[in-house]
Amino acid sequence: MPTVRQNIAYAYEGFMRSHRASVLHIAKSVVVILACALLLETFVFNVNYFLSAGYNTINLDDRLNLQETTDGSYKLTTVNHTLEFSDLNTEVHNVRLDFDFDQPAQELTVRIHFTDEAHLTYFDSTEYTVGVPDVDVSTFVDQSEYINLNTTGIVDNLRIEIVGDDTNYPIKLKSITLNAHHPFDFNTTRFLATAGLLGLVFAFRPRSVIYRIGIVDQPRKSKAIIIATVAIEVCLLSSYLFLGSNLVGVATKDYNNGSWDGSSMVNAFEVGGDNAQQYAELAKAMTKGQLYLEEEPPDWLQDMSDPYDKGARDEAQKATGEPYLFDVAFHDGHYYVYFGVVPVLLFYLPFYVLTGANFPTAIGVLVAVIAFVLGCSALLDRFARYHFKRVSLGLYLLLQIPLVMCCGILYLLKFPTFYSLPIALGLAFSVWGLYFWMRGRAAGRPEGWYLVGSLCMALVAGCRPQLLVLSLLAFPLFWRVYITKRRLFTPRGAREFACLVLPYLVVAAGLMGYNYARFGSFTDFGANYNLTVNDMTKRGWNVGRLAPAFFAYFVQPPTATGVFPFLQAAPFDTTYMGQTIKEATFGGILACLPVLWILPFAKRILQLRFRQRATRTIAGVIIVLLIGGVLVALLDAQMAGILQRYFADFSFMFLAAVVLLAFVVNENLAPRTTTQNLLMKVLLVLVTLSVLYSALLCFVPETGWYSDVYPWAYQNIIETVQFWT
Structure with missing residues (x-):
């Protein structure tokens, strides 16, 4: 009997006999990609190392007029935090502020002025010019301490000032030098990211083999690559979530170690304040047989005639000094x-x-997002493999990536709070519900698939009720089978239809009972009793809110800047003469996600499908997705306002419609023709721009995120990208 080792060797030899050429080609490609990434990291991303190699370094320590510490450092204080040097009479290419690494880390804002051959006096911004911008320096990030200056000729005077009201003094400065030699910095994260990007360029180049691998014709190979791609996506998404450690709420010896209990391998801890614990507090209350939170509201809140007026609440809180819970019913x-x-x-x-x-x-949130990515990929595979015959692996991946990366889940991971959890979980239940429905449509005995699918879809009501709009997809998916063909009126059809409907009835009964036990109404979820920024009991519905919301959610262009991450919050103005609930948003999806530019051609594309198939299932799905997406966006605006996380409520619907439209176009083109190749190139450009926007949005500084809580560490991300500064 052969040993395990012999079996492995036999399997390896058999695999290599069949795929030796492909394996060698992949191996060579990987080596070339890694070599290119290494060259870029060495000679491009470390360009300052080579440019500064010939600089004449000048140490200015002996000209410092600062108090010295016992360890030989200099102390910048509230009174004395300006360094001024006169009569330098030398070229200045950069300044290095060498801060003591052992002091508490913080981000400093440094303002620099100089005089040179083009400026006899210090200069600032004017109506027509922009002066030397302030620069952020982290006492924790060595690369940020090197500040390149663009001077003209000989510099005479130099002034360096620490500005910013939130600076913590004293600051320990070890040394200051001019024309310092940049150290060589091999950044492993940047190297791996570069290799990954080069790998994507190689994989999706126009002549790539992935466009010749058919989803239907080569199922084993395509499934293996799809699984590998999804695994990489899950790793990237998980890494991004754990980057924002201030919002994660788990601690180990090496991660969030300030909150580690010192004994457990992993322990949980509370983040986000009292308001963020309401889900956890409800769980505690449920174990005691009650549906309201244990914390008692202050007497003044219970005595108010209108406790939902935020202005009145704030005044009462100031007068009594007793706080109340915010954003609870x-x-x-x-x-x-x-x-x-x-x-x-x-x-x-x-x-x-x-x-x-x-x-x-x-x-x-992470579990829900991973479940969404897996379900989304499975659903897309189901459509590609069973409803279209010419989908290549390249087209599948080209559409799967923006479908999962541009639908808003990245922003939910950026702020993985109890606000994001219901949305992420609702999306996860929706895609899995649709997948099980699709499996049932092709199964000989679909009852089990329908039960599980409808249960998933119904549970959305207990997560994010807006996403119940996706349940309307049941009409195009099942109308022809159960109504047109009258299968509903047969015993077997009636049994199958009951499996579709029954989970909705059970979940609805549970939620209605839950609502009645709390508020004495079967249909009242309690949103109107929310203690939030406006009085929800009187918010009502107003047509005037729709136009600003449609603009912000769909067509507003992004606002860009020349500094990483290049995106800024979009401005917001409105003629609606009432209260608008608005948080920072970064442009409408039709303007910021170019892959959606396929939508204006939807009518013509659907006509291609009509000529190809007599059934209207795919067309019905696309129409429901588009109408549902607009409806959910406007409902969000009316009920709650205009918020960036709400983009996840409806973006998936438009992206899913685009995926199906692209499949239809591809189905009507002969393989590997000039027209199909052009389609792939255009689609590649649109997808690249869409994913780039979504990725950059992940790193925009915002209140409460990593950049706000740990600005000194966020500076490391900036230095990694802006290697030339």
């Missing part, structure tokens, strides 16, 4: 959670019962 003298209850039942309640600790919300 207040009804009949108790606090309630108005967010969907399914996340509590799925994550928080079991976790609390088992451990006695609060479930870390960010982990729930």
Whole structure:
């Protein structure tokens, strides 16, 4: 009997006999990609190392008029934090401020002035010019301490000032030098990112083999590559979530170690303040047989005639000094959670019962996002493999990447709070529900698939009710089978249809009972009782809110700048003469996601499908997705406002419609023709721009994110990208 080692060797030899040429080609390509990444990291991203090699370094320590410390450093204080040097009479290419690494890390804003052969006096910004911009320097990031200057000829005077009201003094400065030699910095993260980007360029180049691998014709090879791609995406998404450690809520010896309990391998801890714990507090209340939070509202809140008026609440809080919980439902003298209850039942309640600790919300968001990516990929594979015959692996991947990366889930990972969890979980349930429905449509005995699928779709109501719009896809998916062909009126058809409907009835009964137990109404989810920035009981519906919302959500262009991450919050002006609920947004999806520019051609593309197929299923799905997307966006604006995380409510619907439209176009083109090649090139450009926008949005500085809580560490990301500064 052969040993395991012999079996492995035999399998390896057989595989190599069949695929030796492909394996060698891939190996050579990987070597070339790594070599190119190495060359770029060495000679391009470290260009300052080579440019500064011949500089004449000048140490200015002996000209410092600062108090010295016992360890030989200099102390910048609240009174003395300006360094001024006269009569330098030398060329100045850069300045190095060598801060003591052992002091508490912080980000400093440095303002520099100089005089040179083009400026006899210090100069600032004027109506027609821009002066030397302030620069951020981290006492924790060595590369940020080297500040390149663009001077003209000989520099005479130099002034360096620490500005910023939030600077923590004293600051320990070890040394200051002019024309310092930049150290060689091999950045492993940048090297791997560069190799990854080069790998994507190589994989999706116009003549790549992935465009010749058919999803239907070569199922084993295509599935293996799809699984590998999804695994890489999951790793990237997980890494991004854990980057924002201030919002994660888990600690180990080496991660968030300031909150580590010192004994467990991993422990959870609370993040985000009292307001962020309401899901966890509801789980605790449920174990005691109650549906309202344990915390008692202050007496002044219970005595108010209108507790939903934020201005009046704030005045009462100032007068009494007693705080209240924000963004929870207040009804009949108790606090309630108005967010969907399914996340509590799925994550928080079991976790609390088992451990006695609060479930870390960010982990729930990550689990939901991973479930969404897996379900989305499976659903897309189902459409490509069973409803279209000419989809190549290249086209599948070219559409799968923006479908999962541009639909808003990256922003949910950026802020993995209890606000993001219901949206992420609703999306995950939706795509898996659709997948199970699609499996059932092709199964001989679909009852089980329909039950699971409808259960997933129904549970969306307990997560994010807006996403129930996706349940309307049941009409194009099942109308022809059960209504047109009258299968519903047969015993078997009636049984199958019952499996589609029954989970909705069960979940609806549970949610209605939950609502009635809390608010005495079967249909009241409690959103109107929310203690938020406006009085939801009187918000109502107003047509005037629709135009600003449509502009912000769909057509507003992005606002760009020349500094990483290059995107800024888009300006917002409105003629709506009432209160608008608005947080920072970064442009409408039709303007910022070029892959959606296929949508204006939807009518002509659907006509191609009509000539190809007598059925209207795909056309119906696309129409429902587009109408549903617009409806959800406008409903969000009316009910809650204009917020960046709400883009995840509807972006997926438009992207899914684009995927199906692209499949239809591809189906009507002969393989490997000039027209199809042109389609792939255009699609590649549109996808690249869309993914680039979504990726850059991940790193835009925002309040409460990593850049705000750890600005001194965020500076490392900036230095990694802006290698030339």
